[in-house]
Structure formats: C-alpha cells, structure tokens
Amino acid sequence: MKKKSKLNKWLWKWHFIAGIISLPFVLILSITGMIYLFKSDYEAPRQKHIKEVTVIGTPISLQEQWLTANSNAIKKPNSLIIPTSPNQATEFISGRFGSKSSLFINPYTGKVSGEIISKKTGMHTIRKLHGELLMGKFGTKIIELIASWMIVLIVTGLYVWWPSKGWKLKGYFVPRTHLDKRTFYRDIHAISGFWISILLLMILAGGFPWTDVFGNNFKQIQKLTNTGYPTTWQTNQIQSNPSRNPLTLDQIVAKAKTRQLPGTVTLSFPKGPKGVFSVSNFNPSDLSSQQKIHFDQYSGEPILKHTWKDVGILMRGRMWFMAFHQGEFGVWNWWLMLSTAIILTIMSASAIVSYVLRKRRKSWDVPKVPVSFKVGYGIIAILVVLSVIFPLFGISLLLILGIEYGRKKYKLTKTS
16 A cells, blocks of 8 residues: 555544544543453452352242242342352342342242342442443443544554555564654554554444444434344233233243253243243353243243344344453453453553653644645545444534634634
C-alpha cells in the first residue's frame, strides 16, 4: 500500500484527536475488563459456603425446596438451576440481569444456605464501572462514544503505522531503543497496537450490543429482518392445556434430565395456569448445542423445541462476539482476552507518555495538515457510514468539525 503524505498527516491528526478523547477511558476499560476476567476465581471461594453443601442422607423434593424458597426469597423465584452434583445447593433465581438474585437451598436439610444478590457483589461494581463508569445510562453513552472513537483510532493508527519506505524490523515490529525516549514509547504504542488491532475490533463488536443507542438500533434491525430469536423462544405465545393437576418440579426436572443438555441448565416456571415450563441450557463454549424446550405444565409433553439453528443469523453473530468478548470459549479465549487487555493497557499508557514527552507548554500540539489537502469522497462516505452505524460518533464528529470551523472563522476575522 503506497501512502499519501497529505492523507497521512490528516489521518494522524484525527488519530491524535481520537486518542485525546478516548485514551483515559480506554485505560479504565482495559483495566476493569482485565479484573472482570477473574470473576469466577474471585467469587468461587467467597461463595463456596453458600453453593456447596454436605451430603447427608436423601435429598428432600424440589417441590418442598421451592416452597421454602418462595417464603424466603426477596422476590418470588421465576426459575431454578438444575443441580448436577450431590453436594450442590439448589439455586432458585428471582429477576433478570442486573436485578437478579439467587437463593440457595440445602437439599438435605431444606434450609436456606445463603443468598447472592448480583447488585451487592464486588464484581458487579467492576462490571458497572466497565460498562457505564458507575454513571447509569449517561455513563453507558460515554462508553459507547469511546468505543466508536476506538474504531477511528484503530483504522487511522494502522494507516499511520504502515511503512512508506519499505519494511524494517526496528520501528515496525521491535521498538527502537537507541533513540530518544519519546520514540521508544511511540514505538511501543504503535507496534502493540498493530498486533492487537484485529482482536480489538472483534472485542468491540462483542461490546457494542450492550450499548444504548447502537444496541437498541441493532435490536430493531433484528426485528425488522427477523434475524433474532424466534417469537416463540419466549413463553408468552406458548400455552399449556389445563387438564389435570400440574406436574411437580421433580417430575419436570426428571424429564429435562433425559434431554442430557450440556452446560448450565435452567428450568423456568410457568406464568399462570396456562403457562409452560421452559428448559434451556447455557453453554457458551459450544453455542450450537444450546436449546430451549417448552413443556406443558400438566402433561409434561414437549410443546415446542428450539435449537441454535432456529436463531437468526444476527443474533447468532451477536452472541458469538459477546461470548468471545467475555472469554467464554475456553482457556484459550480467556488467555487471549487477558493478554489483549494487558497489551491495551501498555499501549494506552505508552501513548500518554509519548504525548507528554512531545507536548509543548500551553499547547495541545494537534498535528497540522497542509491547507491544500482536500478530503476525498471515499473518506467522506466512510465517515457518513460510521456516523449512521454509530450515531454518537456522528454527533461528536459534527461537534468537533463545528468547533474547528469556528476557530478558523475566528482566526480569519482576527487577521483581517
């Protein structure tokens, strides 16, 4: 690829602007993301006394455990996790997502072994800092804006990094140590950025579905194109046929176990006399193995079964990137995310050091672009597309261009 000098300076300017906007927040995202990867390691020993029990005799029925959970939970449970080992406490779940709480029942004594409320865990705070800077909806929009500008950082950074006079080992793949400090830190930033650029784009793709503006737009596109979950994935369109006494939890769990679903298997309870039992498995290491089966709560017969093939292509892609983002595909994925977070932290810190060493006093030192440079239609088209896909980026871009235009007008007025 042959680089154009004026275009390179223009892209360097926008890479610089994107960095000024993003880097402090990118450091927060990389560090909190790194910490959150250790969620299981952090919580397992602290929750062991709640989730694990001593095996003594024969367990009482799930139906009896459910009655205990109903009278002790903050909110009436809507589902349970089907136990897979004798020393596992039965987990009854109330609420969803951030409002989720789990009450654990000792299946041998019938007593509550403990309760875990998502909002009150330390890792929940880390997740909120990572996803919304502990600022609610407003913070989520800031994170979305930063993520949008990170795409600009990656694309412009790759062009600026790309060699214009042939490939050399030092400066492009190995930092130069024989020159000044600023060059050394600049090389660390540029080289590490090159090696993780594709990974960063994939991680961003896994993070955007959680955002407000892009995430909601993406959901609307899924609905319009029928590429999300099928409408019958949820239970509001499926009904049982009241004909006898409802099955007990023990009976429906026995039917669910015959399906031998891999991963964590959840049994969702019927909503009202015409509701259904729904069995689903969460198995991020193999998304294609996930199923959802609706059972008649009276006969126990399966009414409808959905497999991963029934899920639309946009939702399948979304779930894949989200699982990748969280390192859920296994040990290799976890280590890859941890390594990327560490490199991203080093890359961001080295960029800040390089800028501080370069910056002159009382000046932002924004790179200058030749007056004769004209932005091509191709670049304008790319910016328009990015602004449509990422509306918050488009708004911020218009704001920056407006400020730049105002500054130029002010300078012209002052000189005349």
